[in-house]
Amino acid sequence: MVSMGNNYELYKVFYWAAKTGSLTQAAKALYLTQPSVSHAIKQLEDRFGITLFYRNPKGVALTHEGSILYSYIEQSHILITLAEEKMAALKNLDIGELRIGGSDSLFKHYLLPYLEDFNQTYPGIRLHLSHGTTPEVISFLKEGRIDLGVVRMPIIDSQLEVRESIQLQDCFVAGARFAELKEVVFSLDKLLQYPVILFSRNSRARMAITELFQSYGYTLKPEIEVGSVDLLIEFARRGLGISYVTREFVTKELEEGSLFEISLDVRLPPSNVGIMTMRNMPLSITAGRFIELVR
Amino acid sequence: MVSMGNNYELYKVFYWAAKTGSLTQAAKALYLTQPSVSHAIKQLEDRFGITLFYRNPKGVALTHEGSILYSYIEQSHILITLAEEKMAALKNLDIGELRIGGSDSLFKHYLLPYLEDFNQTYPGIRLHLSHGTTPEVISFLKEGRIDLGVVRMPIIDSQLEVRESIQLQDCFVAGARFAELKEVVFSLDKLLQYPVILFSRNSRARMAITELFQSYGYTLKPEIEVGSVDLLIEFARRGLGISYVTREFVTKELEEGSLFEISLDVRLPPSNVGIMTMRNMPLSITAGRFIELVR
DNA sequence: CAGGAGCTATAGATGGTGTCTATGGGAAAC
DNA sequence: GTTTCCCATAGACACCATCTATAGCTCCTG
Numbered sequence: 261m262v263s264m265g266n267n268y269e270l271y272k273v274f275y276w277a278a279k280t281g282s283l284t285q286a287a288k289a290l291y292l293t294q295p296s297v298s299h300a301i302k303q304l305e306d307r308f309g310i311t312l313f314y315r316n317p318k319g320v321a322l323t324h325e326g327s328i329l330y331s332y333i334e335q336s337h338i339l340i341t342l343a344e345e346k347m348a349a350l351k352n353l354d355i356g357e358l359r360i361g362g363s364d365s366l367f368k369h370y371l372l373p374y375l376e377d378f379n380q381t382y383p384g385i386r387l388h389l390s391h392g393t394t395p396e397v398i399s400f401l402k403e404g405r406i407d408l409g410v411v412r413m414p415i416i417d418s419q420l421e422v423r424e425s426i427q428l429q430d431c432f433v434a435g436a437r438f439a440e441l442k443e444v445v446f447s448l449d450k451l452l453q454y455p456v457i458l459f460s461r462n463s464r465a466r467m468a469i470t471e472l473f474q475s476y477g478y479t480l481k482p483e484i485e486v487g488s489v490d491l492l493i494e495f496a497r498r499g500l501g502i503s504y505v506t507r508e509f510v511t512k513e514l515e516e517g518s519l520f521e522i523s524l525d526v527r528l529p530p531s532n533v534g535i536m537t538m539r540n541m542p543l544s545i546t547a548g549r550f551i552e553l554v555r
Numbered sequence: 556m557v558s559m560g561n562n563y564e565l566y567k568v569f570y571w572a573a574k575t576g577s578l579t580q581a582a583k584a585l586y587l588t589q590p591s592v593s594h595a596i597k598q599l600e601d602r603f604g605i606t607l608f609y610r611n612p613k614g615v616a617l618t619h620e621g622s623i624l625y626s627y628i629e630q631s632h633i634l635i636t637l638a639e640e641k642m643a644a645l646k647n648l649d650i651g652e653l654r655i656g657g658s659d660s661l662f663k664h665y666l667l668p669y670l671e672d673f674n675q676t677y678p679g680i681r682l683h684l685s686h687g688t689t690p691e692v693i694s695f696l697k698e699g700r701i702d703l704g705v706v707r708m709p710i711i712d713s714q715l716e717v718r719e720s721i722q723l724q725d726c727f728v729a730g731a732r733f734a735e736l737k738e739v740v741f742s743l744d745k746l747l748q749y750p751v752i753l754f755s756r757n758s759r760a761r762m763a764i765t766e767l768f769q770s771y772g773y774t775l776k777p778e779i780e781v782g783s784v785d786l787l788i789e790f791a792r793r794g795l796g797i798s799y800v801t802r803e804f805v806t807k808e809l810e811e812g813s814l815f816e817i818s819l820d821v822r823l824p825p826s827n828v829g830i831m832t833m834r835n836m837p838l839s840i841t842a843g844r845f846i847e848l849v850r
Numbered sequence: 851c852a853g854g855a856g857c858t859a860t861a862g863a864t865g866g867t868g869t870c871t872a873t874g875g876g877a878a879a880c
Numbered sequence: 881g882t883t884t885c886c887c888a889t890a891g892a893c894a895c896c897a898t899c900t901a902t903a904g905c906t907c908c909t910g
């Protein structure tokens with residue numbers, strides 16, 4: 261693996277010398293002195309064994325060979341300049357992309373305002389949202405397909421760095437059809453006498469509540485399983501049963517009275533939203549900025 | 556005229572680090588040590604404020620931002636490599652061009668063997684031949700349209716550097732129709748009784764012979780004027796008159812007897828071929844090599 | 851599980867070289 | 881003739897690119 265060739269820095273000097281047609285001007289452009297430029301050009305000429313410039317009293321002019329070199333170096337210089345501009349734009353968040361993984365419900369009910377805010381502040385950043393279950397999001401992250409994942413805590417994975425975000429409280433809610441239960445304080449076993457609606461997927465929330473019932477010796481078996489948080493809410497509103505949802509996701513319905521919360525004699529465990537990134541991997545600029553925004 | 560930006564040399568290091576996926580390998584390719592490469596990459600990252608590589612136990616991998624940079628730098632590197640190869644080829648005379656100015660007759664009768672030789676030795680060099688009168692050739696040279704000019708001496712021009720080449724001797728020749736003149740020794744005025752054929756253009760040779768006659772008080776007025784040396788020879792062979800030609804250009808005809816030289820009682824002035832280049836301007840590689848060949 | 855063999859990061863020392871100042875020469879312009 | 885641009889050269893200096901040495905990390909292997 262041989263890498264013959266000159267110091268690339270010399271080509272920068274050559275570029276400016278050729279472009280300005282003057283070693284003195286090139287020196288100014290590069291914040292150098294004229295002898296430095298003179299010396300740099302001489303180095304190139306010596307290494308190539310080719311004279312690149314004619315020296316005139318009014319400046320320098322490319323020789324035939326020099327102009328051949330210039331035709332390449334000019335392109336090369338343009339590319340490097342574009343690259344530097346692009347890096348500056350990336351740094352500045354004028355361009356870039358932010359890839360987030362998470363569940364639909366978290367996107368809609370938790371992340372949406374942040375995403376709107378971020379998008380308004382940095383309209384040049386393209387947002388990629390990948391939804392999936394917690395394990396799927398984790399593998400997206402490990403495969404490098406997303407910059408950060410937003411999932412329910414707890415996450416135990418030494419490869420991941422998890423930042424806790426707001427706390428969410430799951431609860432049971434019901435609609436008008438069960439209005440007579442508003443003032444009742446339920447025990448877990450009493451709740452089982454009513455139709456319960458749960459999220460169908462193996463979500464962390466569902467596993468948690470199932471385990472809670474089991475720890476009291478009960479088995480929680482849903483009457484209905486639905487595939488989205490929206491349906492959980494809608495089904496409860498329509499009186500199809502009592503839904504287990506995240507309270508913060510039904511704030512509106514609770515306020516307007518289309519849903520009410522079932523009071524229980526046990527405390528349901530809260531859960532936090534966690535923002536995951538790869539441990540020991542630098543954050544992309546966009547991801548870093550987004551995380552700052554969220555916290 | 557601002558030139559922000561990094562030391563281009565850093566991009567060379569970046570290129571190899573990205574290409575090999577290993578700082579250690581990059582160091583080997585660049586004949587450096589690993590800490591040097593590490594340091595160089597760090598500099599780039601610090602200047603951009605962007606992390607370019609993920610550091611793994613088995614090497615490094617480009618971040619998203621790093622791979623954007625790489626897409627530019629890779630192209631840039633390819634161009635520079637091509638440029639360096641091109642320069643090496645030019646130096647090596649594998650490619651290139653040689654632009655020579657001169658008169659048709661000198662090309663044909665003087666330069667041709669050298670050109671053939673040069674072309675055989677350096678088949679990759681393209682030859683451009685521009686013919687013209689001496690003043691035309693000089694202006695070609697000053698305009699940079701040719702690398703060297705081949706004309707009759709003397710040339711007096713302080714901007715030009717002239718290398719004397721072989722001496723040529725002009726003479727009068729006639730064909731079979733004037734066979735009876737073979738043994739005669741002519742004086743200038745006696746020659747004027749015969750039809751003389753001269754080159755039509757204001758060539759240096761014609762001016763010289765006209766002046767010679769004038770210095771003896773005679774006026775040389777050609778019976779026929781022709782536009783090429785070939786016609787001078789052909790007309791003489793066919794007996795249309797006595798042609799004034801360069802002896803070296805009719806060697807073959809003199810040997811085979813289709814022409815013979817007129818003996819004169821005065822010595823005609825010899826002239827040298829001169830190879831002109833611009834003074835104080837570096838020779839192109841091809842021109843330099845060609846001049847070596849000729850001398 | 852310990853040890854070896856990769857890899858990269860960091861610290862500190864050093865020498866090379868890139869850059870500077872000072873100067874000279876040459877051509878053009880005034 | 882004098883000035884005023886160029887660029888080339890010489891020599892000195894300081895910076896920084898590079899080095900050596902070392903540490904930390906992960907993976908692999910006996």
